[in-house]
Amino acid sequence: MLAARIRKERRSASTTYFVLDVSLDVSPGITILFGPSGAGKSTLLDCIAGLTPPDAGRIALNDEVLFDSTTATNLPAQKRRIAYVFQTLALFPHLSIEENVAYGLSTLPAEDRRGRVAEILDAFHVEELRKQKPTAISGGERQRVALARSLVTNPRLLLLDEPLTGLDAALKTAIVQDLRSWNAAKRIPILYVTHSREEVDALGERVIALENGRVISHGAPMDVLDAPRRKQLAQAAGFENLFAGTVLDLREADGVMRVRLGESACEMEVPLGYASAGDRVQVAIRAGDVLLATERPHGLSARNIIAGRILSLEHRGTMVIARVDSGVVFVVHVTPGAVRALELTAGKQVWLVLKTHSCHLVE
Amino acid sequence: MNMDALLLSLRLALCVSAILLLIGMPIAYWLAYSNWRGKFLLESIVALPLVLPPTVLGFYALVAMGPRGPLGKLWIVFFGHGLAFTFGGLLLASVLYSFPFAVQPLIASFEGVDRKLLDASAVLGAGSLRTFWRVILPLSLPGVVTALVLSFAHTLGEFGVVLMVGGNLAGVTRTVSIDIYDHVQSLEYAEANHMALVLLVISFAVLSLVYGVNRRVWNPWPAK
Numbered sequence: 001m002l003a004a005r006i007r008k009e010r011r012s013a014s015t016t017y018f019v020l021d022v023s024l025d026v027s028p029g030i031t032i033l034f035g036p037s038g039a040g041k042s043t044l045l046d047c048i049a050g051l052t053p054p055d056a057g058r059i060a061l062n063d064e065v066l067f068d069s070t071t072a073t074n075l076p077a078q079k080r081r082i083a084y085v086f087q088t089l090a091l092f093p094h095l096s097i098e099e100n101v102a103y104g105l106s107t108l109p110a111e112d113r114r115g116r117v118a119e120i121l122d123a124f125h126v127e128e129l130r131k132q133k134p135t136a137i138s139g140g141e142r143q144r145v146a147l148a149r150s151l152v153t154n155p156r157l158l159l160l161d162e163p164l165t166g167l168d169a170a171l172k173t174a175i176v177q178d179l180r181s182w183n184a185a186k187r188i189p190i191l192y193v194t195h196s197r198e199e200v201d202a203l204g205e206r207v208i209a210l211e212n213g214r215v216i217s218h219g220a221p222m223d224v225l226d227a228p229r230r231k232q233l234a235q236a237a238g239f240e241n242l243f244a245g246t247v248l249d250l251r252e253a254d255g256v257m258r259v260r261l262g263e264s265a266c267e268m269e270v271p272l273g274y275a276s277a278g279d280r281v282q283v284a285i286r287a288g289d290v291l292l293a294t295e296r297p298h299g300l301s302a303r304n305i306i307a308g309r310i311l312s313l314e315h316r317g318t319m320v321i322a323r324v325d326s327g328v329v330f331v332v333h334v335t336p337g338a339v340r341a342l343e344l345t346a347g348k349q350v351w352l353v354l355k356t357h358s359c360h361l362v363e
Numbered sequence: 364m365n366m367d368a369l370l371l372s373l374r375l376a377l378c379v380s381a382i383l384l385l386i387g388m389p390i391a392y393w394l395a396y397s398n399w400r401g402k403f404l405l406e407s408i409v410a411l412p413l414v415l416p417p418t419v420l421g422f423y424a425l426v427a428m429g430p431r432g433p434l435g436k437l438w439i440v441f442f443g444h445g446l447a448f449t450f451g452g453l454l455l456a457s458v459l460y461s462f463p464f465a466v467q468p469l470i471a472s473f474e475g476v477d478r479k480l481l482d483a484s485a486v487l488g489a490g491s492l493r494t495f496w497r498v499i500l501p502l503s504l505p506g507v508v509t510a511l512v513l514s515f516a517h518t519l520g521e522f523g524v525v526l527m528v529g530g531n532l533a534g535v536t537r538t539v540s541i542d543i544y545d546h547v548q549s550l551e552y553a554e555a556n557h558m559a560l561v562l563l564v565i566s567f568a569v570l571s572l573v574y575g576v577n578r579r580v581w582n583p584w585p586a587k
């Protein structure tokens with residue numbers, strides 16, 4: 001269990017341009033630290049690891065105080081027994097995989113060290129790379145080695161700073177699975193930093209959302225991310241569509257209200273929020289939640305059917321990004337198959353179909 | 364050819380590079396990693412021998428080492444003889460003179476080591492001494508070779524400081540460069556040419572080694 005209260009200012013000569021001011025508790029299991037870049041995630045990890053001293057606060061792990069500004073306690077990083085996997089991984093380029101992993105075990109007798117290294121290399125499926133140098137192995141293998149090197153020391157806390165960036169989904173899932181099985185027995189707190197919505201869904205037991213150096217919400221992934229409370233978080237969480245709108249009327253019995261988007265004639269029904277007619281609101285919609293139809297659909301439960309015209313289609317691997325003008329411009333994700341089947345081209349008349357509850361209200 | 368002079372020069376250069384490596388590493392470490400605001404002052408002092416005429420440096424070294432100088436007096440108390448015009452005095456002056464040639468490549472290579480590797484070493488439980496031996500030093504090997512070789516070559520070729528502090532005593536302070544000067548003064552151009560050629564070849568070989576290591580012609584950490 002980690003309990004941290006941290007205040008840290010980043011200053012230039014004349015001004016303070018960033019303030020991290022957070023208070024968080026991390027219990028055993030994986031906790032995601034989620035937020036846009038520049039939110040202070042890495043600074044927070046550096047403070048917990050002891051690489052950067054906070055200006056004020058208190059950091060305690062289990063019952064040991066690692067840092068306390070009131071008593072001038074500051075345990076150096078090498079004594080904290082906290083594992084930290086950096087975004088760049090920071091494997092030692094001049095040492096073999098085996099030597100890298102054994103690096104944190106220098107106090108053990110040689111025989112124990114060999115045993116522990118072999119065991120963890122096996123657990124992370126990189127046993128056969130023992131003698132290789134880090135430059136000679138693949139990105140995914142390096143990530144596994146970095147995890148093994150951190151975990152072999154039996155740390156009391158694991159900090160992961162976007163360790164799986166740049167890996168494909170299948171590899172990511174496999175590595176996360178290995179991490180989970182390792183932690184099933186140890187049950188240490190793991191603080192996992194990411195700005196990727198997918199990783200939150202794949203890993204999340206708990207999420208702490210950080211923005212501009214402050215914790216803006218925490219809880220289960222669905223609660224934190226699916227009801228974004230702030231515009232910036234909505235963007236970070238993968239809402240490609242973000243519209244300013246005006247509330248037209250409230251239908252409290254139905255639990256909905258009508259909103260006019262921007263200055264356009266485009267109206268839509270969204271879940272009832274704390275607003276009254278005439279209020280300005282923000283509506284966030286994921287591009288993947290919008291359906292496209294080439295004829296006006298009938299007999300659907302979806303309450304928003306909006307006519308529009310395709311502006312452009314952009315092919316991105318297995319996904320096509322369509323931009324549709326309906327008075328405001330919607331971004332819609334469709335598959336290449338759908339583009340072919342519906343014969344979608346720029347300029348074509350389409351209808352957008354949106355469930356009321358796919359439209360999220362942002363404060 | 365005067366083998367005495369050549370051997371003396373080689374002995375002096377070897378001793379100087381060894382001493383400079385030993386005292387240069389902690390100083391370079393401090394200059395590379397300290398956050399002290401007044402660091403630039405020490406950096407200037409380190410670089411001073413690069414811009415001072417050797418005669419100026421030699422002059423002050425001679426004054427300090429003379430029987431009335433602070434260093435000379437101390438030396439007489441401990442060893443019973445003066446420091447000026449001895450191999451010891453020559454060694455001391457040469458260390459001062461070649462100082463930046465050892466320290467600056469070390470600073471550059473220490474600073475070139477990725478800070479994240481130092482952070483990784485710390486969170487893995489290593490103190491700064493272990494981090495230095497296991498991470499910084501191995502990754503700075505080209506810088507260490509450069510420092511060794513440059514201080515060696517620079518000491519081998521020095522003239523002004525040697526003349527001021529060491530004088531010209533055969534077998535004690537008469538180095539190759541002094542010997543060449545002597546020959547030229549006596550119009551013995553053939554002998555001067557021999558010694559000069561030897562120096563030229565050694566200097567070229569040494570510089571090729573430095574550039575070769577820095578261009579990774581001999582990579583100290585080949586990928587297996």
